[in-house]
Amino acid sequence: MKPILSLRGIVKEFPGVLANDHIDLDVYPGEVHALLGENGAGKSTLMNILYGLYGADAGHIFLEGREVIIDSPRQAIRLGIGMVHQHFMLIPALTVAENIILGMAGGIHLNLREAARKIRVAGDQYGLKVNPEARVATLSVGQQQRVEILKALYRGARILILDEPTAVLTPQETQELFIILKRLTAEGVTVIFISHKLNEVMAISRRVSVLRRGRLVKTVFTEVTSPEELARLMVGREVNLHLDKQSSRPGMPVLEVEDLHVQKEQNLPAVRGISFTVRAGEIFGLAGVDGNGQSELIKAITGLLPVSKGRIKVCGQEATNLPPRKLLDLGLAHIPEDRQRQGLVLDMNLKENLILEYFYQPPFTRHHFLQAKPMQELANRLIKAYDIRTPNSEVPAVNLSGGNQQKVILARVLYRQPKLLIAVHPTRGLDVGATEYIHRNLIAERDKGCAVLLVSTELDEILNLSDRIGIIYEGVLMDIVDTTNADITNIGLLMAGRKQKAEEAV
Structure with a gap:
């Protein structure tokens, strides 16, 4: 079989960073080809070149043996290449059909009814059923991803690039996506699957190409490799995929939540009578499918939503309804769920982002003016201590990889030596090396006596890190269990709201 796509000698350089260093890659028809690597390894850059968002500084692209020039996404689409980005490119106020045909030829003669009919046919063919008349704003994250995939297929994509497609999905939505991908490849579509999640790569791909610091390290068949080998290829060293931690020694209560009620938009209840305690020297994990009140609970604790x-x-x-700055003064630190929208000011440089929580305090401010020298000294110290990979502290946060953005937030909040650390999805979208780094730091804070409240939809992460686990469903805390005798089946039932059956299973 000949490759449907070949990349030869692809080079892309940004100021101070060689993102792609003479990469050669072959992709074959009808396969799921995984592109694996650490954050900043060059995966997305390479695919952005293939999709015409970036121009390569050197190298050649061949489709079915013929060299092509791809200078724009429009040209990529004409050649049968589609891309679904990690952050969806949809307009919430428009319908599914309007989003899918947006920008296509036709002008005032576009036939929405005919477009909706074709979308339904494509949805049935590929297992991507979604209502063409529904407004995107009303759809779940998983359904929005289906719209993005349908948009690419509707425009004739034969090669589909998925950039971190499971980063925002629940475990159930991830399994649904994998079923869809198998159906797509059976229909002859070729899928390039960008990821850093080893278990997903092992489950869905035929071959895996591993990038490290801009270079292609190796391409292997999935069936003859292992998660341990892939982790080593990604990071360049052995990675401990199984977290080692000592037993906790919990102390006095640091966070006490009693009969908490919080409302979301339109006065709908989001948190209903939740009570729990997090003690010094322990990690309390909050498990649950995303959207069951976790976000509103954390916003209430951190002063971002009122407690009713x-x-x-x-x-x-x-601390009820205290403003965020007062809570910081009490010793609370917060790693927010969305590092780009809530954790960083993307247009500010690294040095400025590192002092966001204490810029108003000496030595960073004097007579209401920021002091450059203390800011620079702190930035240099934290960049080194937390291995933030950047040419210098003047780089805007938007130019950092996801893993390095998360390290900036971690460095900033831990500099305060907090008594209570609230970490919400701290490794979402991060590679295995960055995840290992974040996990080590969370355990180190626990061992120093910090109380850690961990919120994650990754059940493995909750089980590996937590000392006690609370399970939330539709704003209710279903139960609190000790990790040492936690029953995964029981936790799964509780996450689905099946408390009575969970009790019978014990």
Whole structure:
């Protein structure tokens, strides 16, 4: 079989960074070809070149043996290449059909009814059923991803690039996506699957190409490799995929939540009567499918949403409805769920982002003016201590990889030596090396006596890191279990809201 796609000698350089260093890659028809690597390894850059978003500084692209020039996404689409980005490119106010045909030829003569009919046919063919008349704003994240895939297929994509497609999906939505991908490849579509999740790569791909620091390290058949080998190829060293930690020694309560009620938009209940305690020297994990009140609970604890009923205490002091700055002064630190929207100011440089939580305090401010020297000294210290990979501290946060953006937030919040650390999806979208790094730091904080509240939809992460686990469903805390005798089946039932059956299973 001949490759449907060949890349030869692809080079792409940004100021101070060689993102792609003479990469050769072959992709064969009808396969799921995984592109694996650490954050910043060059995976997305390479695919952005293939999709025409970037121009290569050197190299050649061949489709079915013929050299092609791809200078724009429009040209890539004409050649049968589609791409679904990690952050969806949809307009929420428009319908599914309007999003799919947006930008296509036809002008005022576009026939929405005919487009909707074709979308339904394509949805049935590929197992991507979605209502063409539904507004995108009303769809779940998984359904929005289906719209993105349908948009590419509707425009004739034979090669489909998926950039970190499971980063925002629940485990159930991830399994649904894999079923769809198998159906797509059976229909002759070729899929390039960009990821850093080893278990997913092992489950869905035929071959894996591993990139490290801009270079292609190796391409292997999935059936003859292992997660341990792939991790080593990604990071360049042995990676401990099984977390080692000592037993916790919990102390006094640091966070106390009592009968908490929080409302979301339109006065709908989001959190309903939740009570729990997080003690010094322990990690309390909050498990649940995304969208079951976790976000509103954390926003209430961190002062970003009002509490309608109940109490919050931090270090023994009343903290209900305190503003965020007052909570910081009590010793609370917060790694938010969305590092780009809530954790960083992307247009600010690294040095500025590192002092966001204490810019108003000496030595960073004097007579209401920022002091350049202390800012630079702190930036240099934290960049080195947390291995933030950047040419210098003047680089805007938007130019950092996801893993390095998360390290900036981690460095900033831990610099305060917090008494309570709230970490929400701290490794979402991160590669195995960055995930290992974040996990080590969370355990180190616990061992120093910090109380850690961990929120994650990754059940493996919750089980590996937590000392106790609370399970949330539709804003209710279903149960609290000790990790040492946790029953995964029981936890799964509780996550689905099946408390009675969960109790019978014990």
